[in-house]
Amino acid sequence: MSFSSFKFCKPLLKSLSENSYTEATPIQKEVIPLVLEENDIMAKAQTGSGKTASFVLPILQKLFSTITNKKSKPKVLVLSPTRELTLQISNNFKIFSKHFEKSLKIVSVVGGLSIADQLLDIQKGCDVIVATTGRLIDIINKKQLNLDSLEYFILDEADKMLDLGFADELDTILKLLPKRRQNLLFSATYPFKMIEISKVISSSFVKVEMEEQEENLDNITQRVIEVNKENRSALLKKLIETNKFEKILVFMSTKRATDNIAKKFRKSGFKADSFHGDLIQEDRTFTLDEFKNDDLQILFSTDIAARGLHVDDISCVVNYDLPRSAFDYVHRIGRTGRAGKIGTSITFIDYENLEHFKLIEKKCKLNIKKEQIEGFELIGEPIKKVKGSAPIKGKRKSKKDKLREKQNNIK
Structure with missing residues (x-):
C-alpha cells in the first residue's frame, strides 16, 4: 500500500x-x-x-x-x-x-x-x-x-x-x-x-x-559463541577484524563496563565510544551522531540503545553481556538487519549464564547452535545444580506464625 x-x-x-x-x-x-x-x-x-x-x-x-x-x-x-x-x-x-x-x-x-x-x-x-x-x-x-x-x-x-x-x-x-x-x-x-x-x-x-518477530529475525544471522568471560574482549577484536564488520553495537550490563571497554578498544586503535544514561545530554547526542555518521565503528552501550533508536546500517549487534529480560534479546538484535538488509548478531555465553540463555531461547522460541572459536575455547566445568531437600508439606511457617514470633520478640 x-x-x-x-x-x-x-x-x-x-x-x-x-x-x-x-x-x-x-x-x-x-x-x-x-x-x-x-x-x-x-x-x-x-x-x-x-x-x-x-x-x-x-x-x-x-x-x-x-x-x-x-x-x-x-x-x-x-x-x-x-x-x-x-x-x-x-x-x-x-x-x-x-x-x-x-x-x-x-x-x-x-x-x-x-x-x-x-x-x-x-x-x-x-x-x-x-x-x-x-x-x-x-x-x-x-x-x-x-x-x-x-x-x-x-x-x-x-x-x-x-x-x-x-x-x-x-x-x-x-x-x-x-x-x-x-x-x-x-x-x-x-x-x-x-x-x-x-x-x-x-x-x-x-x-x-x-x-512480526520471526519475520524481523529472518535477515539476522544469529551466532552464539561459548567463551570464558576474561577472553570476550580479545575474541570480539578478532571477530570484528575477521568479519570486517563496519558498524558494531555492543550491549553491556553496566555503565562502568561500557566506559572501561570503550577506553581499552580505543587504545587498540578502534574508533570506539561508550553510550549510557550517566552521560550529559550533549555527550549522548554527540556520540550517537558520530555513530550514525560512521565516525565511530563500535558503540558500547547499556540497554538504553535497545529500543526505539534508528541507526542505519548496523552490521553487527553483540551481546557481550546477556540481557536480564528474555525479550530484550530480540529488541537488542533487532538493531541490525533492518529495512531488508542483512545483519549479524553475536552472543557470548559461558557456564555461568548458560541456564539464563536457555531461558531466553525458550521464551523467544529460538534454538541456536552453540559454537567455539579456535584459541578461545570455553574452559572449565559446567556449574552443577545444587538441589536442596524438598519442603515438607505443612512444616513451613505461615505468615501469621512469623508475625506472631516477631511481635513476641519485640515484647
Whole structure:
C-alpha cells in the first residue's frame, strides 16, 4: 500500500517522497486509517516496525489545516522513555512537516538540556510537545504549562516506560490532561502494568497487534559463541577484524563496563565510544551522531540503545553481556538487519549464564547452535545444580506464625 492511498495533503506527500517513504509497513497500514478516523488505539508491535510514522503522519495530516500564525497552545503530547527516542520523534515531526506553509512549532522536553530554554519555547507557543516524563513533571511543577487544549496523547514504548518505573509520573500527567482527547498507546509487549494503565487512559481502545518477530529475525544471522568471560574482549577484536564488520553495537550490563571497554578498544586503535544514561545530554547526542555518521565503528552501550533508536546500517549487534529480560534479546538484535538488509548478531555465553540463555531461547522460541572459536575455547566445568531437600508439606511457617514470633520478640 502506497502512502498516496491515505489521501495525505501534498506537502506531507512531498516530504514522504523526499525521505524515500513509498510503501507503508504493516502497522502503518493498520494504524494510520484508525487514527484518521479518531479512534483510541492500543498497538502492539516490536521495535523497528514503523510505529513512529504510524502516529506522526496521520496527526500531521489532521493538524495541517488547523495551524495558524497565532501563538499556539499544545495540541499534541508524546511521552517516551528515553531522551534519544524523544529527540528522534521530534525530528520526525519536523522532517514530515517541512513543506507545510505555516510552520509547525515542536518542542522537545528532555533532561540534560536547559530547562529555561524549553520553558521559553513553550511560552512562545507550540503545537507539539515530545517529552520524557521526568522533565515534563519539572516544567509542570513550575506552573508554566497548560494542557487544556490538548487533542492527542501518545504513549510510545509504553511497556519500557513502566519497566523503568515511570508509572507514578505518568499517573500525575494523566490527571492534568483534558478528558476529551484521542489516545494512542504503542508497546512491544502487553505486560500486566500496561493493561492496568490503559484502563485509566481510555475505555474504548481499538487493539492492533502485529506479530512480526520471526519475520524481523529472518535477515539476522544469529551466532552464539561459548567463551570464558576474561577472553570476550580479545575474541570480539578478532571477530570484528575477521568479519570486517563496519558498524558494531555492543550491549553491556553496566555503565562502568561500557566506559572501561570503550577506553581499552580505543587504545587498540578502534574508533570506539561508550553510550549510557550517566552521560550529559550533549555527550549522548554527540556520540550517537558520530555513530550514525560512521565516525565511530563500535558503540558500547547499556540497554538504553535497545529500543526505539534508528541507526542505519548496523552490521553487527553483540551481546557481550546477556540481557536480564528474555525479550530484550530480540529488541537488542533487532538493531541490525533492518529495512531488508542483512545483519549479524553475536552472543557470548559461558557456564555461568548458560541456564539464563536457555531461558531466553525458550521464551523467544529460538534454538541456536552453540559454537567455539579456535584459541578461545570455553574452559572449565559446567556449574552443577545444587538441589536442596524438598519442603515438607505443612512444616513451613505461615505468615501469621512469623508475625506472631516477631511481635513476641519485640515484647
